[in-house]
Amino acid sequence: MAGAMNLIGRDTLYGRYWGATEHVPMMHFELCYYQAIDWALAQGLTRVEAGAQGEHKIARGYRPVMCHSVHWIGDAQFRAAIADYLDRERAAVGREIEVLTSLGPFRHEAHVEQD
Template identity: 55%
Template sequence: LPFLHFELCYYQAIEYCIEHGLTRFEGGAQGEHKLARGLLPVRTFSAHWLADPRFRGAVDDWLARERAGVGHYLGELAEHSPFLHEKGPGGIETGAAGAAKPQRGSRRQ
């Protein structure tokens, strides 16, 4: 059945949020196709403890590069938002849902 996945996993949940006054809906990770349906990407965080300091250093180095790449990618995706862009607090560009658009060269995470 066409669109069954989005109907069950997204549209009904979004309707529930609207009906109950909820202001946030988490659409889950990945999927550029979600942009067309109004689900904007947001940066997420996680914390992990690595016992071996040598491995910890290698992971820290990789994560530093990954953060830069993800920030750039989020900026590119935000440019394709289906919402009008406007300036929010501090001159940060936002979509209609108020999701902050990462600024190029920004240290904001």
């Protein structure tokens, strides 16, 4: 009926893909978040990284963090255009992370460095 693909790192479970053949209310959260967290804890992992996007993750205890991706673009002009866009996008995403973090479910304390 449904499945999720997670990648296992040294201390982190990385949730990346999921799909279902039929709609069942709350199945996405059960499969992709709650079961992933339960499994990661049982395996002694210290972190579950649920992937990019999705303000709905904040209410479920996931704090927004910057995600990184590595790509190689062969065409120099296209690479320069993408780099220009990414410079602006990185700043906008940083501001969005600050706003979403301030709205999160956790008590606000002094800044804590995240991985």
